[in-house]
Amino acid sequence: MLEKLLRRDKRPLVAVHRGFCGGAVTENTVYSALNAFRAGADIVEFDVERTLDNKAAVFHAGMEPFILSPCFPPVRLSLMSELKRRVYRSYSGGRLSRGVEELEEYLSKLKGKGILNFDRIWHADVVKCLKIVEKLGMFDQILFKSAVFRGKNKVLDALKEYPEAWFMPICKNFAAYETALKECAERGIDIKGFEIIFKRADDEFLSDGFIEKEHEAGRFLWVNSIHLNGRPDMCFDHGDNYALFGDADEHWGFLAEKGYDVIQTDWPDALVKYLDGRARKN
16 A cells, blocks of 8 residues: 555645544544545544553644543543543534544554554654554554654664564754664665655755655655644645635645645645646646
8 A cells, every 4th residue: 555655646645634624523533534535635644642551542742622621631641541531522612422542443443444644653652553553464554754863763763673664754954854864774764755844945855856866766755735833834835725725736736746746735625636637637
């Protein structure tokens, strides 16, 4: 399944940030992942958080006040059994009947459904998470990602024992990219692609030379059009809102034209429709 990331298809693959959410479908749940795949997404990104009893909860740290009832204590200070009794809120504020899902439960229900991007693994017991993926036989479906630092790095140190795991460093600048190349090479970890973040028009990650070099090396490039704040802060102002309510060709089209292989969005249905239409025209 992961081999799809290395193909140069007619259009970029669509990744979805925490699944496709809204109404009574909450982020980082099986429902949000299934909703994203049904909307045409190729990849669903999800987050994990360590609980007080060292379980891996599928949850993004800091989101308790917005989606969990009761919201206190935070996930990291809660037992997994307690989290299952607490419930998610709908996006209109109502209480739902579902609680936080444990990693093994989440993954097992999504086996064979599509590519999953495992984010924030460093917030949990990395080795335990890898053992769960191994137990479920899902290494062919899961892309791991993490920032890479000089010297000790618990994610890389764990991944080097699992050569079948696909890894993608997160790079916020070119120095981080060079560090990732060096640290992964020293551990014998094969980098399959890079998640790159750029905030300036003259960023190295935007250069045709960089993109061509990575493709020649057989690696894919992942960019983010999501809006975490009022402006897209990860793709130099080529974000979702600008594409949805402005000129999609100037924003989503710009990212596709550059040759990036994966675009992460919060709006998979709209992005899939745009990219498919663009591919037909071209």
